[in-house]
Amino acid sequence: MEGLIPRIAITSLGKTWQGRRGDVEALRDINLAIGPGEFVAVVGPSGCGKSTLLSVVAGFATPTSGKVLVDGLSVDGPSPERGVMFQDYALFPWRTVADNIGFGPLARGVKRAERLEITQRLVALVGLDGFQDRYPHELSGGMRQRCALARMLANDPAVWLMDEPLAALDPQTRIVMQDELLRIWGDERPADQRRAVLFVTHGIDEAVHLSDRVVVLARRPGRVRAVIEVDLPRPRSALRSSPEAARLVAEIWALIRDEAVDAIREENG
Amino acid sequence: MRRDRWIAITTVVCIVLLWQVAISANGLHAKVPSPLGIVAAIAAHVADGSLPSALRDSFLRVAKGFAIAALIGLPVGTAMGMTPILARAVAPFLDALRSIAPIAWIPIAVLWLGVRGDAAVFIVTYAAVLPLALSAHQAVRLIDQRLLQASHALGAGWFLTLRAVIIPGSIPVLITAVRVSMGFAWGAVIAAELAVGVKIGPGQGSQGIGQMMIETLYVRRDVDTLAMCMLCVGLVSLAIDAGARGLGRRLAPWKV
Numbered sequence: 418m419e420g421l422i423p424r425i426a427i428t429s430l431g432k433t434w435q436g437r438r439g440d441v442e443a444l445r446d447i448n449l450a451i452g453p454g455e456f457v458a459v460v461g462p463s464g465c466g467k468s469t470l471l472s473v474v475a476g477f478a479t480p481t482s483g484k485v486l487v488d489g490l491s492v493d494g495p496s497p498e499r500g501v502m503f504q505d506y507a508l509f510p511w512r513t514v515a516d517n518i519g520f521g522p523l524a525r526g527v528k529r530a531e532r533l534e535i536t537q538r539l540v541a542l543v544g545l546d547g548f549q550d551r552y553p554h555e556l557s558g559g560m561r562q563r564c565a566l567a568r569m570l571a572n573d574p575a576v577w578l579m580d581e582p583l584a585a586l587d588p589q590t591r592i593v594m595q596d597e598l599l600r601i602w603g604d605e606r607p608a609d610q611r612r613a614v615l616f617v618t619h620g621i622d623e624a625v626h627l628s629d630r631v632v633v634l635a636r637r638p639g640r641v642r643a644v645i646e647v648d649l650p651r652p653r654s655a656l657r658s659s660p661e662a663a664r665l666v667a668e669i670w671a672l673i674r675d676e677a678v679d680a681i682r683e684e685n686g
Numbered sequence: 687m688r689r690d691r692w693i694a695i696t697t698v699v700c701i702v703l704l705w706q707v708a709i710s711a712n713g714l715h716a717k718v719p720s721p722l723g724i725v726a727a728i729a730a731h732v733a734d735g736s737l738p739s740a741l742r743d744s745f746l747r748v749a750k751g752f753a754i755a756a757l758i759g760l761p762v763g764t765a766m767g768m769t770p771i772l773a774r775a776v777a778p779f780l781d782a783l784r785s786i787a788p789i790a791w792i793p794i795a796v797l798w799l800g801v802r803g804d805a806a807v808f809i810v811t812y813a814a815v816l817p818l819a820l821s822a823h824q825a826v827r828l829i830d831q832r833l834l835q836a837s838h839a840l841g842a843g844w845f846l847t848l849r850a851v852i853i854p855g856s857i858p859v860l861i862t863a864v865r866v867s868m869g870f871a872w873g874a875v876i877a878a879e880l881a882v883g884v885k886i887g888p889g890q891g892s893q894g895i896g897q898m899m900i901e902t903l904y905v906r907r908d909v910d911t912l913a914m915c916m917l918c919v920g921l922v923s924l925a926i927d928a929g930a931r932g933l934g935r936r937l938a939p940w941k942v
Contacts, residue, residue: 495839501839521841524842572841
């Protein structure tokens with residue numbers, strides 16, 4: 418990625434949450450640059466602040482120190498330029514699939530005819546044909562996930578911010594959706610036709626399968642522990658169980674294991 | 687389910703029969719209503735139009751007072767939910783007001799608005815406005831923060847967020863609030879009419895079902911008609927509740 422202007426530039430980022438029972442330092446001195454078309458996954462044990470990192474880049478939370486630039490501009494709130502996908506999808510329960518997907522264009526003042534066109538194209542892209550008029554509670558988990566992805570894509574955002582978007586799916590659906598996500602992102606296309614992605618996940622194998630780089634965070638406070646290059650060729654769907662991928666998964670797990678065990682021990686009292 | 691219903695119906699029929707037999711067997715007539723007497727009273731008051739007209743007057747008063755209460759209470763509560771500073775300023779005041787029962791306002795309402803119908807409308811408005819405002823406030827606070835974040839991240843400004851997220855998100859809580867405060871309002875209108883409707887005579891009092899009860903009590907001393915009024919008050923309550931629930935199903939189809 419050298420020589421390219423990063424899409425997302427995170428410099429000396431620190432975030433401390435102020436709570437009733439004292440302050441919690443969630444992130445300390447995070448430095449990270451994500452280039453155009455780059456897929457970066459963030460992994461780490463519970464409490465490493467990976468969701469906080471995403472919130473700050475999305476503009477839902479303000480940094481305590483340091484800064485976040487997206488396309489050279491300082492982040493000072495949410496923007497349709499930065500698409501967000503939430504862990505539990507956050508679909509609007511009172512809007513149909515089509516109206517959820519069309520919400521972004523509606524918010525940006527896109528005319529009705531064009532909105533319908535965008536919605537129809539995305540419904541087809543994510544494979545929700547025939548379900549446009551359903552409400553989210555009538556959909557399966559995988560279909561809700563597709564709907565949330567389409568809703569994010571409707572604004573054609575320059576960067577995709579994804580907070581454990583596949584975590585709530587059953588294992589088989591998750592594998593299908595990983596490859597769907599890669600297809601839609603442009604795994605089979607040249608790199609300059611892809612968007613920059615910041616993808617937070619619990620799944621190390623998922624991170625390795627999807628991304629160009631894996632950022633490993635340490636916990637309490639969240640710091641960058643290591644950045645692992647994933648130098649596997651694309652498209653990836655055939656490489657699911659390659660020895661190289663398995664080696665990277667083992668390497669990352671070795672970095673996280675001790676802290677993950679600590680985190681579980683703390684959570685159990 | 688069907689058997690349960692038959693058991694319930696049989697029980698009610700038995701009680702009513704026993705009740706009628708007991709009244710007929712000894713001469714309690716003047717003080718205790720009898721089922722046949724109530725039926726006769728209903729027939730008489732429906733025939734001369736006085737019962738439908740009294741119910742209509744009371745119901746219109748509730749509708750009017752409730753509409754005013756909703757127009758004030760819902761925007762105030764929603765604004766409180768959207769701007770925490772406003773909530774902190776206004777909430778203690780509303781909580782304090784809530785501790786004053788609606789019927790305690792009747793004398794001052796009569797002083798301000800006279801004994802016609804407006805005092806009763808005022809009482810209804812007062813009874814409904816506080817629960818509506820506080821529920822609307824609560825409803826906004828209960829909306830999933832993620833939905834608000836999603837709305838903003840998709841580019842929505844505050845107005846679209848209000849229209850497309852906050853208002854629909856509030857509806858399930860508000861439906862419950864409407865049911866509860868409609869009940870309060872209906873109770874308050876009866877109380878208000880009872881209290882302000884002491885001027886007797888055509889066109890003099892507040893009309894309405896409460897007025898009818900007062901008139902029956904002081905002029906005609908007809909215990910069956912009093913019981914008929916009570917029965918109607920209860921039936922209207924049930925109807926209001928069923929109506930509000932139906933409205934909820936209509937307005938919030940995503941809540942199965």
